[in-house]
Amino acid sequence: MKKLFYVVILLALLLTACKPTPVATDAPVATDAPPVTEPTVKQLTILWAEWDPANYLQEIGNLYEKETGIKVNVVQEPWGSFYDLMASQWAAKSDTYDMVVGDSQWTGQGATQGHYVNLTDFMKSNGIDQTVTEATLKYYGEYPVGSGTYWAYPTEGDAVGWAYRKDLFEDPAEMDAFKAKYGYELATPETWAELRDIAEFFTRPDNPKNGVKYGVGVYTQKDYDGMIMGYENVMFSWGADWFDPETFEVEGVVNSDKAVEALTFYRELYKFAPPGTSNAFYAEMNDAFISGQAAMIMNYFAFFPSLANPGVNPFAENTGFFAGPKGPDGQAFVALGGQGLSVLAYTSPERQQASMEFIKWFSQERIQKEWAKVGGYTCNKAVLASDEFLQNTPYNQAFSDSMQMVKDFWNIPVFGQMLEPVNRILHPYIVDGQGDPKALLDQLAVEQRQILVDNGILK
Amino acid sequence: MANILSSGKIGKKHLSERGLVNLFIWPTLILLILVNIFPLFYSIFLSFNNYSVIGNKLPIWVGFQNFKDLLTNEQVWNYFAITGRYALLSVVLQTVLGFGLAMLIREKFKGSGIITTLILIPMMLSPVVVGLFWKLMFNPGYGIFNYLISWLGIPLTTDWLAKGDLALWAIVLVDVWMWTPFVMLLVLSGLSAIPEYLYEAAAIDRASSWFQFWHITLPQVAPLVLIAVLFRSIEAFKSFDLAMGLTGGGPGAATRLISIDIYTRAFLGQFKTGQASALAVIVLVVIIAISNLYITALNKAKES
Numbered sequence: 001m002k003k004l005f006y007v008v009i010l011l012a013l014l015l016t017a018c019k020p021t022p023v024a025t026d027a028p029v030a031t032d033a034p035p036v037t038e039p040t041v042k043q044l045t046i047l048w049a050e051w052d053p054a055n056y057l058q059e060i061g062n063l064y065e066k067e068t069g070i071k072v073n074v075v076q077e078p079w080g081s082f083y084d085l086m087a088s089q090w091a092a093k094s095d096t097y098d099m100v101v102g103d104s105q106w107t108g109q110g111a112t113q114g115h116y117v118n119l120t121d122f123m124k125s126n127g128i129d130q131t132v133t134e135a136t137l138k139y140y141g142e143y144p145v146g147s148g149t150y151w152a153y154p155t156e157g158d159a160v161g162w163a164y165r166k167d168l169f170e171d172p173a174e175m176d177a178f179k180a181k182y183g184y185e186l187a188t189p190e191t192w193a194e195l196r197d198i199a200e201f202f203t204r205p206d207n208p209k210n211g212v213k214y215g216v217g218v219y220t221q222k223d224y225d226g227m228i229m230g231y232e233n234v235m236f237s238w239g240a241d242w243f244d245p246e247t248f249e250v251e252g253v254v255n256s257d258k259a260v261e262a263l264t265f266y267r268e269l270y271k272f273a274p275p276g277t278s279n280a281f282y283a284e285m286n287d288a289f290i291s292g293q294a295a296m297i298m299n300y301f302a303f304f305p306s307l308a309n310p311g312v313n314p315f316a317e318n319t320g321f322f323a324g325p326k327g328p329d330g331q332a333f334v335a336l337g338g339q340g341l342s343v344l345a346y347t348s349p350e351r352q353q354a355s356m357e358f359i360k361w362f363s364q365e366r367i368q369k370e371w372a373k374v375g376g377y378t379c380n381k382a383v384l385a386s387d388e389f390l391q392n393t394p395y396n397q398a399f400s401d402s403m404q405m406v407k408d409f410w411n412i413p414v415f416g417q418m419l420e421p422v423n424r425i426l427h428p429y430i431v432d433g434q435g436d437p438k439a440l441l442d443q444l445a446v447e448q449r450q451i452l453v454d455n456g457i458l459k
Numbered sequence: 460m461a462n463i464l465s466s467g468k469i470g471k472k473h474l475s476e477r478g479l480v481n482l483f484i485w486p487t488l489i490l491l492i493l494v495n496i497f498p499l500f501y502s503i504f505l506s507f508n509n510y511s512v513i514g515n516k517l518p519i520w521v522g523f524q525n526f527k528d529l530l531t532n533e534q535v536w537n538y539f540a541i542t543g544r545y546a547l548l549s550v551v552l553q554t555v556l557g558f559g560l561a562m563l564i565r566e567k568f569k570g571s572g573i574i575t576t577l578i579l580i581p582m583m584l585s586p587v588v589v590g591l592f593w594k595l596m597f598n599p600g601y602g603i604f605n606y607l608i609s610w611l612g613i614p615l616t617t618d619w620l621a622k623g624d625l626a627l628w629a630i631v632l633v634d635v636w637m638w639t640p641f642v643m644l645l646v647l648s649g650l651s652a653i654p655e656y657l658y659e660a661a662a663i664d665r666a667s668s669w670f671q672f673w674h675i676t677l678p679q680v681a682p683l684v685l686i687a688v689l690f691r692s693i694e695a696f697k698s699f700d701l702a703m704g705l706t707g708g709g710p711g712a713a714t715r716l717i718s719i720d721i722y723t724r725a726f727l728g729q730f731k732t733g734q735a736s737a738l739a740v741i742v743l744v745v746i747i748a749i750s751n752l753y754i755t756a757l758n759k760a761k762e763s
Contacts, residue, residue, distance in 0.1 A: 279706070420727070
């Protein structure tokens with residue numbers, strides 16, 4: 001009898017687990033904006049990663065509360081668990097958060113799996129789509145690319161840029177020595193080849209200049225998208241790509257001759273990086289620079305405020321910034337960072353409406369000016385072009401230049417599966433020279449093609 | 460008094476013995492069912508389905524397809540091999556060193572209490588914290604590890620965590636540092652339980668130290684050593700946090716233990732929940748099989 005009772009309990013639990021949930025199709029889910037109602041919402045909650053821009057957004061939220069009486073609470077989650085937290089909220093269809101400032105690559109999942117509210121009509125009818133730059137709207141807001149369907153308001157523009165030690169670059173003795181060795185002036189690099197020369201020049205572990213032993217810091221982290229964000233700066237600038245944007249074909253694209261050259265070059269750059277940066281991302285890059293180990297580092301612009309802060313970076317006075325250099329054919333692309341603000345589909349229509357009211361307010365030029373003033377990287381066209389913005393910080397000019405050259409990787413729902421083979425196959429080559437670059441990229445093309453075929457994206 | 464209790468009126472206000480038992484057992488049982496039993500059965504159910512937890516779609520029954528895909532995947536076998544190598548190296552080294560340490564501090568001496576406590580500290584730390592600290596110590600730029608072993612002729616610039624052939628050894632080393640005290644503790648308790656008269660009798664018979672060790676110490680301690688090996692093997696086979704903190708499974712997938720592979724499939728943008736559940740079930744079966752082997756050996760050791 002007892003055994004029967006336990007079996008009944010277990011069966012009941014299993015049946016509960018199998019209870020049907022709403023079915024979504026692969027096509028973007030039409031969760032259009034709800035009808036306008038009287039605002040009854042007194043508080044909005046936004047989820048974002050734990051970093052300075054989230055503090056800036058909280059300041060903007062405080063301004064919104066002053067103007068409207070609606071409190072805005074920006075909840076910050078450490079980067080390492082940000083995506084997992086969001087995914088668990090999606091899985092639970094939780095209404096804890098009204099909005100999320102999510103990564104660009106999430107857009108496919110948010111759109112096709114019904115997690116995000118479709119903002120197309122809202123953004124078009126309010127002219128919001130016209131206020132931001134085309135690239136940011138395309139990469140942060142649109143899915144599928146080119147469809148004119150928007151799922152996020154481009155909020156924090158970002159790209160991979162460069163920080164360098166001006167005291168080294170402008171040292172007369174170093175300039176003479178560099179010119180004698182390479183035959184041209186030492187200056188911020190215009191091309192990747194120049195960047196490589198400079199990295200090599202300042203790599204002197206046994207004879208450091210001003211304590212700097214290594215030439216360059218580059219992304220190598222293999223857990224998620226870190227190494228990929230570093231390598232693709234080179235790959236895009238070499239004229240290679242992850243896939244054919246028209247057909248999604250990877251064979252002959254991700255393993256093209258140009259991609260092989262780019263991968264070989266990225267491996268070459270790592271040889272001039274501080275030892276121990278074999279699994280390094282944004283935090284390790286800033287650490288390498290602040291600790292005086294590297295003459296140059298790549299990093300997202302969002303992490304540059306601390307490098308310009310003398311309280312954090314002892315070399316702040318001697319720190320300069322530049323945008324990504326050109327490839328061998330003169331093309332220059334930089335990896336896109338940054339995020340868009342999306343309304344989550346699991347809150348009530350009233351809360352969704354209140355969230356859109358916030359976005360409408362936030363997208364105004366006067367608020368975007370304020371957003372830029374407190375430290376946010378606006379995507380607003382007019383603010384980006386203003387002298388006030390360009391002179392606001394030592395890195396805003398480089399940021400503005402970079403945002404003209406941004407390019408992103410996959411934002412399809414299976415982006416996570418596409419990341420895995422890249423990390424597994426390319427990481428040992430980049431940090432330890434294991435394998436032949438052509439063979440590795442061929443293997444990558446085969447595996448990524450299979451993922452796309454298995455998921456119905458390629459035939 | 461006995462009359463009052465047995466009269467019924469007052470007795471009804473008290474819980475019967477059976478009721479009291481139920482009151483204590485059921486909350487625990489319900490918690491166990493909700494937190495352990497249900498997730499176990501649900502993940503077994505999901506392992507037979509094509510399902511993504513964030514996909515907003517019902518699980519699709521695919522039978523044994525997930526198991527077939529996993530067991531015919533060379534990479535998965537490679538991750539099992541890496542896990543096996545890691546578990547074998549770690550457990551063997553921990554057992555040998557733990558046994559040795561226990562023999563050394565078996566006899567009481569001045570300060571032996573403090574020394575024993577100090578030796579036990581590593582196993583009291585969080586594996587993630589240990590991983591992150593050792594990551595700093597392995598750093599070829601400023602870490603102390605290369606400096607300490609430089610007398611072996613190993614270059615100071617050796618990047619242990621970036622080289623496929625060294626990274627697994629680095630994790631084994633840290634695991635041994637952390638868990639050898641656990642083996643030592645169990646062996647020590649076994650040693651202290653050996654009756655002194657056995658050694659006295661052996662001494663009277665002029666038995667050598669080696670004879671005493673082989674015929675008295677080892678057989679007496681064997682059950683506890685086997686328990687230590689059982690615990691450590693299970694732990695090593697499902698180890699996750701230490702390797703994740705040190706290498707994240709890298710370089711490439713050189714130290715991707717099977718639990719890290721489950722995590723990679725279940726999260727990190729992939730969310731292949733059905734497949735990850737199937738792999739977890741396979742690991743569970745392997746661990747149960749290994750445990751049964753040890754338990755059989757343990758029973759034999761007890762009988763002898």
